Amino acid sequence: MSLSRGALIAVSAATVAACGGNQNMFNPHGPAARSIATLGWWLFAVCGAVYVLVLLTALWAVARRWQVSDDAPAKLQTLARSVTGATVITAIILIGFTVASVVAGRGLTSPSGPGAVTVDVIGHQWWWEFQYRDVTPSDFVTSPNELHVPVGVPVRLQASSRDVIHSFWVPNLHGKRDLIPGLSTETWIEADTAGIYRGQCAEFCGVQHARMAFVIVAEPMSAFLEWIAHQRMPAAEPAAGDARRGFDVFQRSTCITCHTIRGTRAGSRIGPELTHVGSRLMIGAGTLPNTRASLVEWVANPHSVKPGVRMPPTPLAAADRDAVVTYLRSLR
Amino acid sequence: MSGDGSPLELTEDTALAGELARAWYVPRGIVGWFSVVDHRTIGKRYIVTAFGFFIIAGILAGLMRIQLAVPNNHFLGPDLYNQVFTTHGTMMMFLFAVPIMEALGVYLVPLMIGARNIAFPRLNTFSYFVYLFGGVMLTATMLLNTAPDVGWFAYVPLAGPDFSPGKRADFWAQLITFTEVSGLAVAVELVATIFKTRAPGMSLNRMPLFVWSMLVTAFMVIFAMPSVVTSSTFLLLDRLVGTHFYNPAEGGDALLWQHLFWFFGHPEVYIIFVPALGIVSSIVTTFTRRPVFGYTAMVLSLVATGFIGFGLWVHHMFATGLPQLGLTYFTAASMIIAIPSGVQIFCWIASLWRGRPRMETPLLFVMGFIAIFVLGGLSGVTLASLPFDLQVHDTYYVVAHFHYVLIGGALFPLLGGIFYWFPKMTGRMLSDRLGRTTFWVLFAGFNTTFFPMHIVGIEGMPRRVYTYPAELGWGTLNLVSSTGAILLVLGGILLLYNIVRSSIAGVAAPSNPWGADTLEWSVSSPPPVYNFLYVPVVEGRNALWDRADDPPIVTGIRSDCREVLVTTVMDATPSNKCSYPEPSIWPFLCAVVTSACFIGSIFTPWALPVAILPLTITLIGWFWPKDERSDSSTARARERSEAA
Numbered sequence: 001m002s003l004s005r006g007a008l009i010a011v012s013a014a015t016v017a018a019c020g021g022n023q024n025m026f027n028p029h030g031p032a033a034r035s036i037a038t039l040g041w042w043l044f045a046v047c048g049a050v051y052v053l054v055l056l057t058a059l060w061a062v063a064r065r066w067q068v069s070d071d072a073p074a075k076l077q078t079l080a081r082s083v084t085g086a087t088v089i090t091a092i093i094l095i096g097f098t099v100a101s102v103v104a105g106r107g108l109t110s111p112s113g114p115g116a117v118t119v120d121v122i123g124h125q126w127w128w129e130f131q132y133r134d135v136t137p138s139d140f141v142t143s144p145n146e147l148h149v150p151v152g153v154p155v156r157l158q159a160s161s162r163d164v165i166h167s168f169w170v171p172n173l174h175g176k177r178d179l180i181p182g183l184s185t186e187t188w189i190e191a192d193t194a195g196i197y198r199g200q201c202a203e204f205c206g207v208q209h210a211r212m213a214f215v216i217v218a219e220p221m222s223a224f225l226e227w228i229a230h231q232r233m234p235a236a237e238p239a240a241g242d243a244r245r246g247f248d249v250f251q252r253s254t255c256i257t258c259h260t261i262r263g264t265r266a267g268s269r270i271g272p273e274l275t276h277v278g279s280r281l282m283i284g285a286g287t288l289p290n291t292r293a294s295l296v297e298w299v300a301n302p303h304s305v306k307p308g309v310r311m312p313p314t315p316l317a318a319a320d321r322d323a324v325v326t327y328l329r330s331l332r
Numbered sequence: 333m334s335g336d337g338s339p340l341e342l343t344e345d346t347a348l349a350g351e352l353a354r355a356w357y358v359p360r361g362i363v364g365w366f367s368v369v370d371h372r373t374i375g376k377r378y379i380v381t382a383f384g385f386f387i388i389a390g391i392l393a394g395l396m397r398i399q400l401a402v403p404n405n406h407f408l409g410p411d412l413y414n415q416v417f418t419t420h421g422t423m424m425m426f427l428f429a430v431p432i433m434e435a436l437g438v439y440l441v442p443l444m445i446g447a448r449n450i451a452f453p454r455l456n457t458f459s460y461f462v463y464l465f466g467g468v469m470l471t472a473t474m475l476l477n478t479a480p481d482v483g484w485f486a487y488v489p490l491a492g493p494d495f496s497p498g499k500r501a502d503f504w505a506q507l508i509t510f511t512e513v514s515g516l517a518v519a520v521e522l523v524a525t526i527f528k529t530r531a532p533g534m535s536l537n538r539m540p541l542f543v544w545s546m547l548v549t550a551f552m553v554i555f556a557m558p559s560v561v562t563s564s565t566f567l568l569l570d571r572l573v574g575t576h577f578y579n580p581a582e583g584g585d586a587l588l589w590q591h592l593f594w595f596f597g598h599p600e601v602y603i604i605f606v607p608a609l610g611i612v613s614s615i616v617t618t619f620t621r622r623p624v625f626g627y628t629a630m631v632l633s634l635v636a637t638g639f640i641g642f643g644l645w646v647h648h649m650f651a652t653g654l655p656q657l658g659l660t661y662f663t664a665a666s667m668i669i670a671i672p673s674g675v676q677i678f679c680w681i682a683s684l685w686r687g688r689p690r691m692e693t694p695l696l697f698v699m700g701f702i703a704i705f706v707l708g709g710l711s712g713v714t715l716a717s718l719p720f721d722l723q724v725h726d727t728y729y730v731v732a733h734f735h736y737v738l739i740g741g742a743l744f745p746l747l748g749g750i751f752y753w754f755p756k757m758t759g760r761m762l763s764d765r766l767g768r769t770t771f772w773v774l775f776a777g778f779n780t781t782f783f784p785m786h787i788v789g790i791e792g793m794p795r796r797v798y799t800y801p802a803e804l805g806w807g808t809l810n811l812v813s814s815t816g817a818i819l820l821v822l823g824g825i826l827l828l829y830n831i832v833r834s835s836i837a838g839v840a841a842p843s844n845p846w847g848a849d850t851l852e853w854s855v856s857s858p859p860p861v862y863n864f865l866y867v868p869v870v871e872g873r874n875a876l877w878d879r880a881d882d883p884p885i886v887t888g889i890r891s892d893c894r895e896v897l898v899t900t901v902m903d904a905t906p907s908n909k910c911s912y913p914e915p916s917i918w919p920f921l922c923a924v925v926t927s928a929c930f931i932g933s934i935f936t937p938w939a940l941p942v943a944i945l946p947l948t949i950t951l952i953g954w955f956w957p958k959d960e961r962s963d964s965s966t967a968r969a970r971e972r973s974e975a976a
Binding site: 020022023024025026033035036039040043044047050051054055057058061062064075079080082083086087090091094095097098100101102103104108109123124159163164165167169171175176178180181182183185186187194198200201202203204205206207208209210252307308 | 408409410412414457481482483487489490494495509511517580581584585586587625626629651652656658659663664667669670671675677678681682684686689691695699702703706707709711713714716717718719720721722723724726727790791792793794795796798799800804811
């Protein structure tokens with residue numbers, strides 16, 4: 001298990017961002033995005049044709065200067081008929097667009113099959129919290145900035161916000177859904193190919209709106225269940241070595257005022273949960289790949305890469321900081 | 333104009349001109365500068381000021397293009413970038429686009445309908461100074477690092493007290509108040525001017541299309557602005573005195589803001605765009621030397637745009653999770669508004685087809701308008717489609733769309749209008765050769781800058797991000813956009829150079845250099861202070877083309893004081909006479925007090941009660957009744973101006 005997971009992380013850290021069309025709406029990997037893309041191509045084709053026609057007519061109208069202009073009634077009537085005809089055609093096209101939009105839109109509001117998984121999406125300035133509920137509250141799983149979904153199964157997302165309005169958006173899978181404080185909105189996504197997709201906040205939400213991204217990992221149901229089971233486990237307490245030192249530093253420094261690591265004293269829910277932080281692909285809400293170097297940089301001063309982020313710099317001695325990073329990386 | 337010009341008549345005309353010039357004098361000196369109530373002077377000040385803000389907002393756009401030229405750039409930090417894009421949008425919308433269109437109306441409408449001044453001239457002066465002070469305030473906040481940073485539509489709760497501490501969002505909300513007050517004032521003046529002071533014979537169905545477009549715009553301002561007054565006042569109250577209109581924790585509603593704002597915000601786009609349609613119609617008529625094709629259809633389209641424009645606001649909120657059935661209505665409504673726009677495009681093409689167009693600079697800009705605006709309109713149709721919008725909403729696709737609509741649909745006609753009316757306003761022609769070069773540089777620059785944004789939007793780049801990761805592959809197209817911006821700057825410099833050079837050494841403009849049909853071209857360039865020696869009588873839709881050789885004129889209006897003719901709304905038959913006010917310093921003083929109160933109320937609610945007394949004093953001064961015999965006040969004024 002850990003081997004395949006490790007390999008996955010190594011490969012995907014590179015691919016998350018490297019894949020050229022990764023946030024391209026015309027590169028759909030789910031039924032919703034596919035039907036929007038099909039609609040989009042139709043809209044573009046028809047609008048493109050209309051544009052070319054209108055422009056050519058306008059150019060022809062000014063270019064035909066050699067024509068003797070006269071105001072003969074017959075000629076005016078022809079013009080009037082042409083204008084009326086063009087208007088009628090415009091109306092027909094628009095009605096067509098409206099019908100096509102309604103038909104495509106109906107398929108988007110509710111999933112094609114029964115939803116197997118429900119995830120709460122909670123927006124924070126400037127990170128994402130994904131919560132998998134369970135009948136047993138202690139089995140709730142919280143995964144910040146990384147949403148795992150099973151392939152081929154509709155996943156229901158219940159969206160809310162802790163502060164300002166954000167918008168959940170994974171272009172490869174579906175359009176946007178706003179996260180509005182005081183309201184609960186709903187959407188669903190379904191990935192039909194396994195892979196790693198990128199999502200990003202689409203509603204301006206403050207200083208670091210630009211760096212409020214997340215990763216979606218779509219994997220076969222078995223792998224997904226395995227992941228969930230693994231995420232439910234509390235963090236292992238390191239017995240000795242650098243990781244142990246990191247654990248001690250973490251527990252006695254300001255880290256625990258914001259972060260949770262299940263199985264330890266750290267239980268605050270202001271910042272992202274770190275119980276399995278070592279298993280994640282990215283850190284800082286999709287800002288940096290989860291490598292040792294970037295963790296060191298982040299812990300020392302997150303503002304150097306994400307100015308304005310809510311996490312303050314943590315003034316630790318270099319050795320302590322490295323130990324904390326070792327500890328965090330051990331939280332797989 | 334009137335008859336064969338016998339020596340006797342000429343002397344009479346000279347005497348009359350002298351008398352009118354004394355009655356409608358423009359005050360001089362420093363106090364005089366602040367007391368002017370003349371619509372041409374105020375109109376020109378509005379235009380120059382609006383272009384000043386356009387340049388500032390354009391520089392901000394240039395800074396953004398530098399920042400976005402390459403991924404992970406460090407030119408502007410996130411905090412500064414957010415201030416820059418907010419101020420760019422706010423300034424362009426509230427301090428450039430709307431005011432410049434209203435400014436053209438202030439300058440041109442009285443001239444086009446045969447009036448001597450705009451109705452409520454002192455209100456006009458007041459509105460200009462309120463606008464100017466509001467704009468200066470916003471510019472100052474940019475320089476003081478306290479510029480708003482919440483986007484030009486300032487969504488709550490981000491703009492609310494909890495998430496925007498400090499005063500940045502207050503400056504934004506109060507700027508809205510400034511522009512509301514001045515915008516509403518001008519709208520009321522325009523409606524009154526158009527409805528009650530048209531020259532006899534200019535019935536509604538003979539009104540120039542430009543005047544129709546200003547009328548529709550003014551009504552849209554009157555119906556749309558109260559909504560944003562409400563929303564921004566709620567925001568200020570939330571921030572200043574702790575109300576909870578938008579605070580969900582206390583039963584407020586975050587979506588309420590979006591409804592109120594977009595109920596104004598979408599018509600706002602048409603408030604900018606509809607006057608441009610009027611400009612296009614004027615230019616097309618003149619340069620094809622034919623009445624515009626389908627006058628009735630054009631008027632109906634303008635009015636329909638005005639109505640339907642109020643029924644689309646929810647298409648800005650497609651992603652908020654509102655009920656599907658309601659959203660379907662807004663998809664349909666957003667599609668429908670393409671029909672009146674389409675009708676107008678088809679009518680202009682028919683006009684071009686029918687006539688023998690003279691391809692001079694103004695018409696060149698109209699052709700550019702058609703090429704750009706039609707594309708923007710079509711991308712707007714795609715945005716009306718709910719499913720498609722869910723993907724491209726709040727991406728650079730939308731940024732591309734609204735720049736195509738606003739620059740193509742409003743700025744290009746406006747620049748065409750500047751080339752067209754510059755001779756009338758200044759008495760000098762702009763260089764046509766330089767104008768053509770300017771057009772091509774701007775056209776190329778515009779498309780290079782904004783077309784790639786459609787593609788990066790589809791590739792998933794959200795708007796309002798200060799930077800983006802290199803791995804997503806948006807770098808190249810962003811660099812292309814930034815390169816295009818250089819051309820836009822170059823085009824702007826060419827235009828400015830043309831204006832400055834022509835103002836100093838341009839060819840003197842005759843009264844009607846283009847052979848146009850509307851009344852403003854019947855008077856000298858620039859027009860005399862009283863606009864028309866004789867109030868004209870209009871005999872057809874194209875006033876100057878349909879005019880008899882010896883046109884009838886209106887007599888019986890006093891020329892020794894500011895007396896004007898009032899006509900009926902529908903048929904413009906003379907019904908009454910009315911006396912317009914003299915220049916006065918009070919509207920300016922009132923604007924100073926009002927502005928101080930607005931700015932003060934950002935910091936303390938006491939600003940309002942404290943301002944009441946000075947405000948009352950200035951209003952008393954403003955509305956102090958004239959002497960019963962208005963001659964005597966004119967006589968005094970005459971003495972003053974002669975002394976000066």
